[in-house]
Amino acid sequence: MTATSNSAPVSVHRRNDSKYAQIDLWNRITGEPSLSSSPSTNSSFLLSDRHPLSRSAPVSPRHAEVLSPKIEDVKVTEAEDVQLKKEQPVPRYAAAQYGRTLHHPKLKQPTSDQETGHLRMLAEKRQLNCSARDVSLGEHGGVNITGQSHQELVSKLSKALLLGSSNGNLHEMSKSGNSDDIFSSPTSTLFFPDPSFSNETEEFNSANQNDDFLGTCGLTCTEIQQHSQQFPEVAPIQTCYFSENRTYGELEPQTPSHSFVVCSDTQLGISSKNREWETELEYSRRAIRMINVMDPPPKFVCVCGDLIDMEYTFEERKGYKDGFGSKEECDEIQDRQNKDFQDVWRGLREDVAICCLCGNHDVGNRPTPSSIQRYKDAFGDEYLAFWVNGTYNIVLNNVLFVDPSGAREIFDKQLVWLEERLKYAQEHDAKMIFVFGHHPWFLYDENENPDDLHGLSPYPEEWQDESKSIDKNTGFLDAYFSIPKSYRDLALALFKKYGVNASFCGHFHQNVISKTSWGMENIITAPLSVVFESSGKPPQYEHNGRGIRIVNVNLEPEQGGELITSGERNPPEQVRRGGTISHLFVPLES
Numbered sequence: 001m002t003a004t005s006n007s008a009p010v011s012v013h014r015r016n017d018s019k020y021a022q023i024d025l026w027n028r029i030t031g032e033p034s035l036s037s038s039p040s041t042n043s044s045f046l047l048s049d050r051h052p053l054s055r056s057a058p059v060s061p062r063h064a065e066v067l068s069p070k071i072e073d074v075k076v077t078e079a080e081d082v083q084l085k086k087e088q089p090v091p092r093y094a095a096a097q098y099g100r101t102l103h104h105p106k107l108k109q110p111t112s113d114q115e116t117g118h119l120r121m122l123a124e125k126r127q128l129n130c131s132a133r134d135v136s137l138g139e140h141g142g143v144n145i146t147g148q149s150h151q152e153l154v155s156k157l158s159k160a161l162l163l164g165s166s167n168g169n170l171h172e173m174s175k176s177g178n179s180d181d182i183f184s185s186p187t188s189t190l191f192f193p194d195p196s197f198s199n200e201t202e203e204f205n206s207a208n209q210n211d212d213f214l215g216t217c218g219l220t221c222t223e224i225q226q227h228s229q230q231f232p233e234v235a236p237i238q239t240c241y242f243s244e245n246r247t248y249g250e251l252e253p254q255t256p257s258h259s260f261v262v263c264s265d266t267q268l269g270i271s272s273k274n275r276e277w278e279t280e281l282e283y284s285r286r287a288i289r290m291i292n293v294m295d296p297p298p299k300f301v302c303v304c305g306d307l308i309d310m311e312y313t314f315e316e317r318k319g320y321k322d323g324f325g326s327k328e329e330c331d332e333i334q335d336r337q338n339k340d341f342q343d344v345w346r347g348l349r350e351d352v353a354i355c356c357l358c359g360n361h362d363v364g365n366r367p368t369p370s371s372i373q374r375y376k377d378a379f380g381d382e383y384l385a386f387w388v389n390g391t392y393n394i395v396l397n398n399v400l401f402v403d404p405s406g407a408r409e410i411f412d413k414q415l416v417w418l419e420e421r422l423k424y425a426q427e428h429d430a431k432m433i434f435v436f437g438h439h440p441w442f443l444y445d446e447n448e449n450p451d452d453l454h455g456l457s458p459y460p461e462e463w464q465d466e467s468k469s470i471d472k473n474t475g476f477l478d479a480y481f482s483i484p485k486s487y488r489d490l491a492l493a494l495f496k497k498y499g500v501n502a503s504f505c506g507h508f509h510q511n512v513i514s515k516t517s518w519g520m521e522n523i524i525t526a527p528l529s530v531v532f533e534s535s536g537k538p539p540q541y542e543h544n545g546r547g548i549r550i551v552n553v554n555l556e557p558e559q560g561g562e563l564i565t566s567g568e569r570n571p572p573e574q575v576r577r578g579g580t581i582s583h584l585f586v587p588l589e590s
Helices: 012-030 061-067 078-087 112-137 148-167 170-176 199-207 221-230 245-251 278-292 312-317 327-345 369-379 408-427 485-498
Strands: 257-263 300-304 353-357 384-388 391-395 433-436 456-458 475-477 502-505 512-515 521-524 547-555 563-566 573-576 579-587
Touching: 112 245, 245 384, 278 327, 278 547, 300 391, 300 502, 312 327, 327 369, 353 391, 369 408, 391 408, 408 485
Parallel strands: 257 300, 300 353, 391 433, 433 502, 502 521
Antiparallel strands: 257 547, 384 391, 456 475, 512 521, 547 579, 563 573
């Protein structure tokens, strides 16, 4: 129906109401979290690419049946709603790790439209910041604007904003000479967009009183706050920095801090050499109980590889002398261990995502396409990346960096992907970048070679035979746990170039914290299975044993994520400056 010429214009706010109603109904049907009743406070304004109401989303026959012909006519009773939610559990493992990202209702990854809009927003902000720097450093009428002039300029800018809706285009005012009380120079280059006024704009603004918009000029509270920081003599406007960032989902910070948990080497079956694995399952249950009572809950848990112990090549190399007679028998045990791992970790609270990555006991010391595919069938993508609260998290299959010879094509493809993802994170001004893998990139020093590593981790007491004790002079050499330098350098060069803040890993079965010369933390976390203690390890400040690592991320709202080289430290650091982390290893409860 066409509106008559004297009809009141329909506000953007009201036009979106029906869309929100449809989205909300769809989420009720699929069991996804419902939308807020107020679009002004909604964090899911833009839909994911796979959402049935997104233009680009493929619609399955079941979805088409639900959506056709009129979604408004679909009625869902409370009992049906509960039943549908039971049928749509929170995705885990292969159902969550696909498309080279992590899927979880609480961690909505950006759509392509959101990414495009985010890049446009960043470009506008950079232009605004450059203009502000030009004002503070340049000359206007032959006078440098400093000190009191900053305050006068901000006062005039504020006055211009207030007068914008009634006085018309400031550019035209400046050319006509009628804005002398606003700008002292008619040749000022500080022009504003025409703050044109309409009933629709007025209705939109009045309906969105909680939005972070000032007048009709569309400047957000954060842009004003950034502008105030260019002029320190003026007290900054007190606003909520994170309130406007919901448009871009996890691309932008939504809270000033968040946490995540790192676990490693759950390795079901290792203590009994795969005779049983209830021992390790109980360690995982204890860890889950600790995580489930965290308040506030962590955003996600990352299990850094060696989820289980059985991988047939280890038995094959020993000649199947431990009683496992064939590859088929080993594969059957591996499948059972994978299933038991998944069943236990489904006990993790549903509002916390879980990301699993592969270790050498999941894909072998020399991964092959078939061993990698076997892992992917159970747990999904073996390398992926995802946004959390403005930080970018990259998960790697870095077993390939130890020996890529069995899957060279996959190694090369992942390496290209890694740089693409790092560049992408930089383009989107990620506050911080974290990398997760199984193997430590190094143990103690980024330039170490096998000849530099003289420590030994004795075999664990769990492997002691009743007839004889463990020889403390036998065990795993430190050199076994470090990635060869030639492949390590490939990764570290990229991490340095793009300012990765921290790397999290396991494999060493003990806690070790070290740092690169340019400031990236290399954080090795002790296991949820047997514990090692190397004779070559330098003194550590934290307890060694079974446990979990809690990582707190504190963001700096006034800072972008761009690289910073700090010469105040020796050696200087070159990492992304959008925040800081603190982490604590918490031993398992007895």
